[in-house]
Amino acid sequence: MQTRTLSTGGPAVSALGLGAMGMSGAYGAADRAESIATVHAALDAGVTLIDTGDFYGMGHNELLLAEALRGRDRDSYRLSVKFGMLRSPGPGFGGQDGRPEAVKNFLAYSLTRLGTDHVDIYRPARLDPDVPIEETVGAVKEMIDAGYVRHLGLSEVDAETVRRAHAVHPVTDLQIEYSLISRAVEDEVLPTLRELGIGLTAYGVLSRGLISGHWSADRTAGPDDGRSFTPRFAAGNVEHNLTLVEALRRIAAAKGCTVAQLAIAWVLARGTDVVPLVGARTRERLAEALPALDVELDEADLAEIEKAVPAGSARGDRYPSAFMSGLGVGN
Numbered sequence: 001m002q003t004r005t006l007s008t009g010g011p012a013v014s015a016l017g018l019g020a021m022g023m024s025g026a027y028g029a030a031d032r033a034e035s036i037a038t039v040h041a042a043l044d045a046g047v048t049l050i051d052t053g054d055f056y057g058m059g060h061n062e063l064l065l066a067e068a069l070r071g072r073d074r075d076s077y078r079l080s081v082k083f084g085m086l087r088s089p090g091p092g093f094g095g096q097d098g099r100p101e102a103v104k105n106f107l108a109y110s111l112t113r114l115g116t117d118h119v120d121i122y123r124p125a126r127l128d129p130d131v132p133i134e135e136t137v138g139a140v141k142e143m144i145d146a147g148y149v150r151h152l153g154l155s156e157v158d159a160e161t162v163r164r165a166h167a168v169h170p171v172t173d174l175q176i177e178y179s180l181i182s183r184a185v186e187d188e189v190l191p192t193l194r195e196l197g198i199g200l201t202a203y204g205v206l207s208r209g210l211i212s213g214h215w216s217a218d219r220t221a222g223p224d225d226g227r228s229f230t231p232r233f234a235a236g237n238v239e240h241n242l243t244l245v246e247a248l249r250r251i252a253a254a255k256g257c258t259v260a261q262l263a264i265a266w267v268l269a270r271g272t273d274v275v276p277l278v279g280a281r282t283r284e285r286l287a288e289a290l291p292a293l294d295v296e297l298d299e300a301d302l303a304e305i306e307k308a309v310p311a312g313s314a315r316g317d318r319y320p321s322a323f324m325s326g327l328g329v330g331n
Contacts, residue, residue, distance in 0.1 A: 001046025002293055004275050006173045008197030011120065011151060013078055015268065015293055017049030018042045018286075019203055019277035023064055024057030027208070028225040030281050032064065039068035041283045043077060045290055051175070051201070051277050053082035053125055054110050062113035074116065080175070080201070081110050082125035082155055084136075091224075096326070098128030100139035107143055121172055123153030126326050133157070133165050141169040153201075158328035159192040171198050176329070178202035178274070180266055180305070181211060181232075181244065181314035184329040194273065204318070205267045205276045206260055207232065211245050213252070213259025231316030240315040247308035257295050264292035266305055 002015035023035035039050070050069075052061045062081075069077065083106040086094035097106075103124075110119060122143065124136050143149040151172035154165055165171055174193055178185050182204060193200055206212040208227055217239050221228035232241055245259060252262040267276040280286035297305070317324055318331050 001048075003048075004199070004272050006121075006151075006199035006201070006273075006275065007170070010172045010199060011078060013049040013275060014047045015275060016047060016264070016290065017051055017080075017201060017275055017277040018047050019051045019279040020061050020065060020281075021051075021053065021056050022279045022281040024061040025224065026056070026226050027281075028222050034282055035064060036068040038280060038283050038286055039065065041286055042280075043072060045286075048077050049080060049201070049275065049277075050077055051080040051082075051203070053085065054106055054113075055082075055085040055087050055125070058087055059109070059113050062110055066113060066115040070115070078120040079114065079116065080121040080123070080153060081114075081119045082123050082175070083107065083110065084124040084128060085126060096124070096126045096128040098124050098131040098133070098136035100135055100142075103136060103139035104143065107148060111148065118147065119149050121151045121153040122149040123155045123175060125155050127157050127161060127328065129326075133161050134168050137165045137168045144169065156327050156329075159188040161328060162189065162192055162196070162198065166196055166198065171196070173199040173201050173275075175201045175203060175277075177204035177318060178267060178270070178276075179205045179207050179211065180248070180263055180309045181207055181241070182318050182331055183311045184331055186311070187329070189329055190270075194271075198273075200274045201277055202267050202270075202274055203277045203279070205264055205278065207314075207318070208279075210238070210241055211248065211259065211263050213245060213249060215242065215245070217242055229320050230318075231320065232314060232318060234316060237316035244309045244313060248305070251301070251304055251308060255295060255297075255301065257291070258288060260288055261292040261295050262305070264289055265295035265297055266302075268292065269297045269302065 003012045155175040227233045278289040
């Protein structure tokens, strides 16, 4: 397994990370045994970065990972945990909570659910508009000083917020959506991260399966699948977006790889400071994703991909409109 370093002097992690959100109902029902087997397969393949959130399945995801990681050497993997998103008993969200007392409360529950004495990277999932980022980060810093957290991360914030947080405590990485069809991070945020020596962990590298090569226009997402209300999957948008996938399919065929592998390899090629998170929830999808590490893209390949899928060519926002206002960057 190739490794990359998150931030200047930060922790070394596998060049591909595993995002576990899909194992807790985000895209419909997931098989628990298969989810655990997928985590085991990832670890056995050398994946050392595992990402979760305390609100994924209202704690279900952390409990699942605790079971999957039981008996594994704690120093053999890194846990990245997001906090702060408020949930209700139904499917809804209730905003963000970045108050210092809430940060410590969320962490106490996560440590218990995960069955560990520390979290490797702890990050607010979204910016709380009512709490200065300095206060939220200050609470994480206290938990770092106390030994409960190893590193500070951020998620879905703009360049100014990155600078403000970094002034309080060094930021290890920013987690943000980054894919061939979600490239807003390139304008200001990525240059800022590189200026400050901060890594980027990219989620949504296959745009929730849209550019995986496995989605089709006649496929319907169920009511418990978040893609059912994601604009890029909506009728009128999905057909256009899948024409981009077909253009990628021709390039992938010439490279001897799958569309998913090509899309992941493109993110890997953005720089050694970028670590893609693969949201595989089955061993089959994980097995397809891992060979992306061996797909080499030269300048001609990258130019051909750019021509096939120019920045901004996707149709539809990456989140429903109610969520877009909480993001640090757009599409």
